[in-house]
Amino acid sequence: xxxxxxxxxxxxxxxxxxxxxxxxxxxxxxxxxxxxxxxxxxxxxxxxxxxxxxxxxxxxxxxxxxxxxxxxxxxxxxxxxxxxxxxxxxxxxxxxxxxxxxxxxxxxxxxxxxxxxxxxxxxxxxxxxxxxxxxxxxxxxxxxxxxxxxxxxxxxxxxxxxxxxxxxxxxxxxxxxxxxxxxxxxxxxxxxxxxxxxxxxxxxxxxxxxxxxxxxxxxxxxxxxxxxxxxxxxxxxxxxxxxxxxxxxxxxxxxxxxxxxxxxxxxxxxxxxxxxxxxxxxxxxxxxxxxxxxxxxxxxxxxxxxxxxxxxxxxxxxxxxxxxxxxxxxxxxxxxxxxxxxxxxxxxxxxxxxxxxxxxx
Numbered sequence: 001x002x003x004x005x006x007x008x009x010x011x012x013x014x015x016x017x018x019x020x021x022x023x024x025x026x027x028x029x030x031x032x033x034x035x036x037x038x039x040x041x042x043x044x045x046x047x048x049x050x051x052x053x054x055x056x057x058x059x060x061x062x063x064x065x066x067x068x069x070x071x072x073x074x075x076x077x078x079x080x081x082x083x084x085x086x087x088x089x090x091x092x093x094x095x096x097x098x099x100x101x102x103x104x105x106x107x108x109x110x111x112x113x114x115x116x117x118x119x120x121x122x123x124x125x126x127x128x129x130x131x132x133x134x135x136x137x138x139x140x141x142x143x144x145x146x147x148x149x150x151x152x153x154x155x156x157x158x159x160x161x162x163x164x165x166x167x168x169x170x171x172x173x174x175x176x177x178x179x180x181x182x183x184x185x186x187x188x189x190x191x192x193x194x195x196x197x198x199x200x201x202x203x204x205x206x207x208x209x210x211x212x213x214x215x216x217x218x219x220x221x222x223x224x225x226x227x228x229x230x231x232x233x234x235x236x237x238x239x240x241x242x243x244x245x246x247x248x249x250x251x252x253x254x255x256x257x258x259x260x261x262x263x264x265x266x267x268x269x270x271x272x273x274x275x276x277x278x279x280x281x282x283x284x285x286x287x288x289x290x291x292x293x294x295x296x297x298x299x300x301x302x303x304x305x306x307x308x309x310x311x312x313x314x315x316x317x318x319x320x321x322x323x324x325x326x327x328x329x330x331x332x333x334x335x336x337x338x339x340x341x342x343x344x345x346x347x348x349x350x351x352x353x354x355x356x357x358x359x360x361x
Contacts (some may be wrong), residue, residue: 001248026284033083038056057254081117096315125160129167145174150180154185180247
C-alpha cells in the first residue's frame, strides 16, 4: 500500500514536491470540505435540504486526487465527491442546490471540467471510458488530457465496472479509475462483496495496473494519482495506459442522511478509523514542517466558515424553480406519456389556483 504519512503525521514515504502554498491549500480544501459536510448534514436535519450523502473521512482521497489533475483533465464523479468537485471549480452553491432538489444545481461552469453526479451505482464508469476514448479518437497522440472517474467499493460488484475497465484496457484509454473503498456499500461490508484480497488487483484481469493507496493520507493519494495520470497522458515508454487506484479509507457518517449506520456497524470500528482522520494527520505534518501554526489554522477556519455560510445564503436565496420545469429537459422530444402528465399537472394547477397549489406542494 502506498503511504507517505503514518497515522501520526510522520513521514514514512517520499513527500510530493509541492510548494508551501500548495501544501497549505491542500489543508484548507480539506477543512472546507469537512465544514461544508457538517453544515450540509445539519441543513438536511433541519428540513432545509433533501437527502444528502456525507463525505467526512474521505477528504484525503478526494482533495489529494483532485489536486493532482491538470487544468484540462476531467473528473467523472459518483454522488459523494463534493470535495473533489469543489477543487475543480464547481461552486458550493451548485452542490447545495443539487441536493435541495433544484435541477439547476447540475449546471456546471464550462471551465470546471466536472461531469454531473451519478447516483446509480457504477453507471458513470462506462461514461468516463467513453469520454476518454472519444478524446483519444478525436485528438490521437496530441491529446494531453486524462479522465478520472470516482466510484465506491460497491461499484466493483456491478457489471458497468467490469465493462468500463475491460473496454479501457483493450483500447488504452487515458483513464484513471479511482475506487473510494470506504469499507461499506450502504450496509454491505467489503468482505461480502468480493473474495479478492484487494480491489486494486481487479485491474490485472483487464491488462493494466492496479494500485492500493492509503486513502486517508492525502500526500500518498496525490502521489499515486500523479503517477497514474502520467501513465494515462505521457508515459515514459510512450504507451498510454489506464490505472485503477484503490484508496482504502472510511466514511465516518452515514451512507446518506436516510441511513442509520448504527444498525450494521459497531462504534468501536468507527472510532478506530477516526484515529486515522486525514485532516489532523496532514495538520501535524504541516506543523512539523513549520507551515502551520495556531494563528494560521484559526485564519483558515474563519475563512472556511464564511465561505460555507455565503454558499448557503446564496443557495437558499435562489428563487425556487417553476414546478412545471420537472417535465422539461428529460427527453430531447417529449414522449406522449410525459406530455399527458404535463398536461394533467397544468389542469390541476389551474383548478386549485397558482398560490393555493404551490402552498399545497
